[in-house]
Amino acid sequence: MSDATELAPAAASDGAVRKPHLYLVDGSAYIFRAYHRLPPLTNPQGTPVGAVYGYTTMLWKLAQDLDDADGPTHLAVILDKASQSFRHDLYADYKANRPPPPEDLVPQFPLIREATRAFSLPCIEEDMLEADDLIASYARAATRRGWDVTIVSSDKDLMQLVGRCADPDDGVEGGCIDMLDTMKNARIEIAEVVEKFGVPPEKLGDVLALMGDSVDNVPGVRGIGPKTAEKLINEYGDLESVLAAAPEMKKSKMRENLIEHTEMARLSRRLVQLKEDCPLPMPLDEFALDGIPKEPLANFLSTHGFTSLLKRLGAGSPSRPTDLNPAKPANAAAEAASGTRQPLPEWPAVDLDAYECVTTLDRLDAWIARAFAAHAVAIDTETSSLDSMQAELAGISLALGPNDACYIPLAHGSDDMFAEKPQQVPKAEALARLKPLLESDAVLKIGQNVKYDLTVLQRCGIEVAPVDDTMILSFDLDAGRGGGGIGQAHGMDSLSQTHLGHTTLTFKDICGTGKKQILFSAVPLDKATRYAAEDADVTWRLHRVLRQRLADEGVTRIYENVDRPLIPVIAMMERNGIKVDREHLARLSGEFAEQIASLEAEVHEMAGESFAIGSPKQLGDILFDKMGLKGGRKGKSGQFSTDQTVLEKLAGEGVPMANKVLEWRGLSKLRSTYTEALQQAINPGTGRVHTSYSLVGAQTGRLSSTDPNLQNIPIRTETGRQIREAFVAEPGNVLLAADYSQIELRLAAHMADVPPLKEAFADGEDIHARTAREMYGEVTRDTRAQAKTINFAILYGISRWGLAGRLGTDAEEAQAVIDRYFERFPGIQKYIVHTLERVRETGYSETLFGRKTHFRNINSKNPNERAGAERAAINAPIQGTSADIIKRAMVRMMPALHDAGLGHARMLLQVHDELVFELPEGDVAAASPVIERVMADAALPSVELSVPLGIEIGTGHSWGAAH
């Protein structure tokens, strides 16, 4: 058994022999369901494997249950083999109107057997017998022996068997039969059958005979459906009694039908009767489970590109959850599609005339039906604003393939009451029809920055899921590689250019810019269609290109486990927003304005003239030319620098004006950026401030926040802190702020393996004091401050000049400090050297969770560029790992709070190492430990850190008070 996993044999861990429990898997029925519920996937050879993937994860799940008390001791898969069975002899039209299986399902049938063999499980199929009959016969045989049986299926015919025990005549205590629906993870027992059909399992056959079954073409009695059948059987006892009583019933259509179709009912009864005495092709005992050998399974998983299952297999027992989101159907797309290595198909060039403008409900329905069939659709919403919390929907575009795209205008022409409104599908009706598509688990929705569309559509009552995002795919693959490295690197226009060689229409081309800019809803439909449908088309193509690279480049882990599940979480936080006290801000603004005015007057008087203090140019001229002060430094623009350090130096030399200017600057900054701008940012609809987070804003994987930026609200000075008081909770609620304490230093201690630092964190010591003790032998105010500076210097990629500047010494002395640090903590130096080697070699750095950041200048000939890239490369794994950890915490947070019965808590903000919540005052005590646990354990189970993650929690009516 050296080759086998520890999957349990038929003995419980305490050594007692368990009562045998046979699982019979209805394989054929399963793949049909899997096919319709999962997105279309292909393996590396280009064979469709979506249903096979679903089937494989189902077997995997069953294997995980081996140790459970009611898990399998014996297991077999039963398949339909023959197209003919004895039922066709009874009724020639049996299953006659069943359509042929979909084209891309056919090649998957043989793979089901392959998958079953890969798990080393027996697979049973017989000519002239349907899977149902084999299952019934095996179930019967097993219960006779006193075994319990679970039928893995949700087929209603099989529900006739539920609960049935062996004949007491056999002299054995019979076993029981239940069913398991693995997709819904639901057990079906007698109560569930009664709930569904209104009769116990032994009468189900009679009900099924009356109602018939359109799928199998069992005729039943015309006009009788499940409800009538249930009523009749419950009233008369069984089918024959119903038929016998028919002539006595009061005159009705039903009575006539019963009389006319009596024979059809009897025939149907025989068709739905399960054959329980089939010869058993393989004896029951051979179904015994004896561990699942790894090797054939691994071969199978790798052949078909099921990489995450493969990894879990490699990690040991498949019965242990290894990470977030284990095997969700939505992630199957990632799984198999990413394993695809086939060359991209030759696509036709983008053809703007190929797109359809959808203006009728019939055409809309046709597109929706095709999207369901395709299991994946690129979507794009057109609106009136970049602010997704205020945007009004103008239309939606869909794409199903290259040049196979449409635009559905919904509100064009509505802004101009004099213009003639073009014909459009009524908005409410169109949204009602799109809703099932956009919310269907079985259809992947692809977007470029799909978080935006999520919010716009959520405000229309549609919860879009599951989603994939080409912008985030691009970021996870190529962070740091992008052209100029500016924000647009992962924008659609540049992605289209790089990956498709296609120049897209820009929004400016369509709507103009500046004062002449018009709303998208004012654009004529033909023009709007070309632009909007092109976006969806390009998004669809980009998805193909980027998805394909994911597994090859080892980026699946960070995308699937961290960034992708974060999309709906961030969308929710943005929608939540945070309440801001406008009066508080207005009052501060007024106070600041007065002080600014008086400072301005003083400065002008000192200068002897009136000038713009906010102009560095004018200020520089006044200070250094007119007043002739020394210490002026000129930058490359030839201008005097007037930044804080310069002014502080002047102030120290006794220039009173410098202090006044500094004060003026501080207050102006606070007033313009915060007290004034924040009032403007309050959403009139919600009365709250809704920032917008970018998941691709920072090369390291951090989030960034804009419109407004809520990640740089003042806290360091007392005046600034007053602004935080304006962020408040609703009445009866409080804000709760939870911070990771020193997370980057902790990560550095772990990643560079520095025992004394790890020890200090484990013991809850003051980390800077410990550093001082290690370096200087004693802890004084001075040495601690120096240690703190150098600790941060390490995180930022150290240079002797930089450190010298901070310590106020020269470079030589700074170098000595660095040397001392490396001597005491050799792990740090090794980490830096090793990290740089790797980055020079590969071009990118990696976080503990596999996030890559590329450094184009790491081998640059320009020493400044190179040194800059090196510092960034040392910092990125640490800053990035910290970002990964808090993102993982965010993904898990709401489910954890919900499970703890804290559904009223809302997550509002993220500030890199801090999460801000709003919750009822009474929930604080219960929520705090949940939040702390989720944050502290966020690295697990992917990464086991050798330092604890410390969390600090504060609460208060305002954000300021919560710190």
Added chain:
DNA sequence: CTGGTCACG
């Protein structure tokens, strides 16, 4: 549209 400055982690 760019550079300088300064708010945050």
Added chain:
DNA sequence: GACGTACGTGACCAGG
């Protein structure tokens, strides 16, 4: 040997 004198962001203002 000297340097743009630390990493990552975003907003505002002045000036061209």
